Amino acid sequence: MIEPDVIIIGGGPAGLAAATEVARSGYTVELVEQRESLGGAIHRQPIEGVAPINQAAGPKARWQALADAFSAARIPVRHASVFLGVDGDGRVLIENRRTGRVEQLCPKAVILATGAVEKVYPRPGWQMAGVSTAGGLQVMMKETGQAPQGRVLLAGSGPLLIAVAAQMARLGNPPVAIIEAGDPVRRIGPALAMLGHAALLREAAGYLSDIYLRRIPWMRGTQFMAIERDGASLQGVVRRRDGSEQRIAVDRIGLHDGIRPNDFGLPNETTEPTSGPLILRAGDCREALGAFAAKADGRRAGRAVVDILSGSRDRAQLDRAIERARTAQATLAALFAPVHGARPLSSLPDETILCRCEGKTVGDLRNLCDRADRLTGREIKHNGRFAMGACQGRFCAANTAALMAEINPDVPAPKPEDLTGRRWPVRPISIAALTGATSQNTENE
Known part of the structure; x- marks a missing residue:
């Protein structure tokens, strides 16, 4: 099997637009999607046997245009496949949920389009x-x-x-x-x-x-x-x-x-040729600008990969579209700004659950932060089990870091990554599947 030049992670609007842009430029591309259907959260498709719900004309038209362009490009899709990360040798690891095995790919570039998560x-x-x-x-x-x-x-x-x-x-x-x-x-x-x-x-x-x-x-x-x-x-x-x-x-x-980028555990962007693949982000996982910007940012990322691989550049029009979306999101933020201001986390009662996986409370964190030797985010995780549960901090790390900053404003504010770290695998995986990882590149067999 011939390795694709570019792998796209995520089948939402940014991923579909990025894949279509890459394919249009003549490079081979495959899309990896953890679900059995495309569309992401914003264009989520009904389960088998269920008729689609009636949607507003705007979102319906945007999805149809995306789906038609993607279908016309005839881009292969790996459904029921989960991105695990890029290992130290530059191999992209994908868990195939249908076979229960981990597959290795060695593309020239990876575009991460994993969307947003709710705050x-x-x-x-x-x-x-x-x-x-x-x-x-x-x-x-x-x-x-x-x-x-x-x-x-x-x-x-x-x-x-x-x-x-x-x-x-x-x-x-x-x-x-x-x-x-x-x-x-x-x-x-x-x-x-x-x-x-x-x-x-x-x-x-x-x-x-x-x-x-x-x-x-x-x-x-x-x-x-x-x-x-x-x-x-x-x-x-x-x-x-x-x-x-x-x-x-x-x-x-x-x-x-609100929403924030779904960037938990993702590898950092790499736009210079190295021993591993180029890595770019697209859509809400790069910057949470909403559905209108996702398509434009996906095209930007696709064009950026093509430009780097081919040595050209032509993205001015796409950059303007993203700046316009950024302005719209800033306006929406001002429009919906809380009348009473953002409620400080430090005003929450001690018994309020902060880390739902481990049942850790606001009071538990206060006790850890009151120590004379101020603990870092990593030490808070190890000593108090914050961000240590099943979600590994996906939902509590940001709030935990923000509350730490409120409790101890005299020390540098921690970041969510201080609790979660950046590593692979991005998602939990069985050791049996990981140790049985196989390459699909058979050229040298």
Whole structure:
């Protein structure tokens, strides 16, 4: 089997655009996707036997254009395959979940397009059963064609809450309410700036019309404080702009506080010829700019790889598209900025769970940070088991590092990588599969 020139990791909009751009330039390319279908989270396809849910015209058209161009390029796809990393000899390791074996590839370049993950700030009770991310609820709807059952509360901040609420309403079960820390209706400056981003406005207008038609309460300028258990139900504790508190009884809660790059454990970018492959990032795993920017950034990364391999450069138009998306995201951030400012993690009660895998609390971290010999992020992990659980810090490392900085502002602020480190394999893998790794390059056999 002939090795491809370029390997793309991730079948979302950035990965598809990057692969198509590379193929258009004449280099051989393969795409690695951990699922059985393409599209990523934003264009998640339904499971077999389920009809796609009705989506807004904009996202539907963007996905169709991406899928058509990718299909026309006839790019091979390794489905059910997980990227493990690049070893010390420059070999790209892929776990084939169908065969249970690890495969080795030696491409000239790798483009990482692993998307984004949701940010969720810790709150008392957020570890309870029935609490998930709002994005997780959205993915479930796209896969199953059904809204989450029971009384659902969406809380946190950001435009995704509006989109999820509208999709729930279209599927017949609108949320009880949307708790929004910001107040975009009163942010006149950022609202006017959004007039320069017509496509985003059209999509938002469609979602907001569903919310108002179904009379879904949109509680703006409201802080989501805690989650309590009341028999079989959950109670969301919210604090209004005037300081008064209210409890809302529900069955499920979807939290969302923004997105960040899904860069956990990824190898660093390498754009100079070395003994290993070139490594570039594309889309939200490079910079979380949302769905509109992912396609442009995927094309940028694909063109950059081609330019390096061929020695040319022609990316000015793509760079301008990404800068425009960066401006749009900055405007959205200002539009949805919390009215009361970002809630400091140090204000959380000691019993608040910080690391859900290991059950470690805010109080546990405070005790470690109160030592006379200030511990580093790595020492916090080893002494307190923060970022030591099954997720290896994917969900707690950023919050742990931020709280460490608040507790001890007189020392250099730690980074999430100080707790997680950067290494391969990126994902857990059995030793049996790893030791049985085989190369698919048979030219010299």
